Amino acid sequence: MPAPGPGGLAPVFQKGATRDKTVALTFDADMTADQGNRAENGEAFDNPDLIDTLRDLEVPATVFMTGRWADQYPDEARDIGEDPLFEVGNHSYSHYSFTRSCYGLPVLPEKQLRPDVERAFTAIRKAGVPHVMPYFRFPGGCYDDRALRAIGPLGVTVVQWDVVSGDTFATDASRVARQVLEGVRSGSVVVMHCTRSAAPVTEEAVRAVVPELRKQGYRFVKVSELIGAAGRRR
Template identity: 70%
Template sequence: MIIPVRRFVATCALGALGVALAACGTPGTPHAARPGHPASASGSANAQPPRPPTLAPGSSGITPVFTNGPRTKDKIVSLTFDADMTANEGTRAAAGEHFDNPELIATLRAFKVPATLFMTGRWADEYPKEAKDIGQDPLFEVANHSYSHYAFTDNCYGLPIVPQERMRAEVEEAYTAFKKAGVPHAMPYFRFPGGCYDQQALRTLSAVGVTAVQWDVVSGDAFATDADAVARQVLEGVKPGSVVVMHCTRSAAPVTEQALRTIVPELRKKGFRFVKVSEMIGSATQGERHGTT
């Protein structure tokens, strides 16, 4: 999901995306089985791992939207990275353009930073070994960023548009690509390409059983050339419970890895602890049940 910082707008929530959580879904108890992995009966030899936390559906069962975790004294933050590759970019990859970023993954490992990667199915098809390596590393979790990285609304940063009748398939085909690449347990979280969505898209995806994950901090790393500026923007924006959107795409976000080398130690100095989105959503649902959000 490559977006320039100056155009940080999601269709469902103009202005601050913090209102999306209230408008489109509220924290609740975990409710949905992981897409493609129905929950098995208790005690079954083929039982799946515990279901990751998700938000309860919004009104009329609409897909819930998660923007940030609780603003509590527990200073947790989620760094999320979009592994973007649009379906029509295959010729560019064949010509040598790099849509992956192994150095960024290596830096996260060196710093021992848990992270969530929102991966397109097309990216997993192009880089299956990297997708498998990331998906099998307990430090990371893989979530869904659609198969083709086409937009789910009109006027979304020039992206091609997914017809409504193809929206569900875009999500399901991405999970199929992850499984084919060897990602064992992709998470039931979905990030709209470009961050663009509307009520129609949320209604259409309700049957898939995912929680849509947005963010409250834009890193500004898309097409950036100044790592210090990216780091500064993140450090100035992070609050307890923040979800930061960044990118794992060398060609379109070339300074992200360098920026991380400043972001991670500085946030740790401020007392922040890095968590994956699943833990952040778990904190939100637990806080809702106990009235502490």
């Protein structure tokens, strides 16, 4: 695991510093700790069709999973985690904010920041994911030095992104695809979502994005390959 950076802060990775035409598609499997009733009433926080599409297109990807999502969908979590096409990272347990203001998310007390991440690792492993990568993505991508210092002792690398797909609550797949295609550069990390209720057109957008980027000469990789390449250049 990586050591904490200066001041005990967890290191942050945003994109690969490479001229190789590689791109990492990442998908956040979001579910907050208080959404159980909505799931029981039929709201879909998973997206199995998206996972099937990635398999059909043979696209490796990194899925950042909340512990609450893994609790709700343990069979799907295990299925993703056991597939060598994918890797699984930690997206917190609760999907509550680690900072004082983040898109209206409930805010975790400071003393709960590290335990929330630890609880997510436990939940994801309990669901049957055999190997959870030491990567963490903050809910909403919101963080500050206080949050980085709190999770620094866990030895995780924080994974951000440089391309926002805009798939959250989008209804136009072509617009999402266009935003991704216009933003991708060599070494890009794209953030998308694996939640039907909150990102209903993501699967359709992926079907448009993948062949076009391949036509442009891009190769799809997991985040670990970009991070590994960065480490080899040091």
